[in-house]
Amino acid sequence: MPNSDFEPLTHVLEDWFACSFDEIPEAVRQQIASDLWPIWDELSEPQRRDAAVQWDAMHDPAYEQERERTWSLWCELDAVRRETGEWDALRPQSITEKAEQANQLHALRERERQLLDELNSPGPPPAASEPRVRRRDDNLKRAIFDAWKRGFPVDSSASELFDHLATKDDTGYIRGRDGDELIRENSSGGTSRTTLKSLSNRLPAYRKEFSSGE
Numbered sequence: 568m569p570n571s572d573f574e575p576l577t578h579v580l581e582d583w584f585a586c587s588f589d590e591i592p593e594a595v596r597q598q599i600a601s602d603l604w605p606i607w608d609e610l611s612e613p614q615r616r617d618a619a620v621q622w623d624a625m626h627d628p629a630y631e632q633e634r635e636r637t638w639s640l641w642c643e644l645d646a647v648r649r650e651t652g653e654w655d656a657l658r659p660q661s662i663t664e665k666a667e668q669a670n671q672l673h674a675l676r677e678r679e680r681q682l683l684d685e686l687n688s689p690g691p692p693p694a695a696s697e698p699r700v701r702r703r704d705d706n707l708k709r710a711i712f713d714a715w716k717r718g719f720p721v722d723s724s725a726s727e728l729f730d731h732l733a734t735k736d737d738t739g740y741i742r743g744r745d746g747d748e749l750i751r752e753n754s755s756g757g758t759s760r761t762t763l764k765s766l767s768n769r770l771p772a773y774r775k776e777f778s779s780g781e
Contacts, residue, residue, distance in 0.1 A: 573628050576619040582765035584615045644682045651675045706740040707751050707761055713738045725767035
């Protein structure tokens, strides 16, 4: 039974992908996978996000069966390739032996092709009875876009937008502020926090998306 308390690394780091490791709060740093944090500052923001996505795929309990399926396929593929090499190394003399070698190699290569096709195709989704991991929520973006649609200047500074959201949000997504952190509602009905620095890092992408009308 999957652990419903699993918290995706992509959610933990959502406000911090654009930050250097030293800028991330200690409490968040401790949740970064030990195989990721040593190279954090060497990665670009998209690479950090991709690494977190890959980590989640390897550890999300909802996808345990898919991981087992993939591992089983790779093991069989390795065995098929080794057997193919063994048959290919033979030097048959008789017509019967040559025919047997050709048949075996054909069957093995066909099985290799099937295994590669399976590995390149998505596995089944988690069973309906299994708790699904929460996806990234966009309530902060919704609140910002709503403010801009209502006439708040799109080119305002991050600090000005932060103060506006903390006191005049009309969407109900922003619950208030705590120092330099906005308290916002997340997709599960609980609350998450966004720092002023994180808001500043997100603004260029939000402005571009808003201006494009997407």
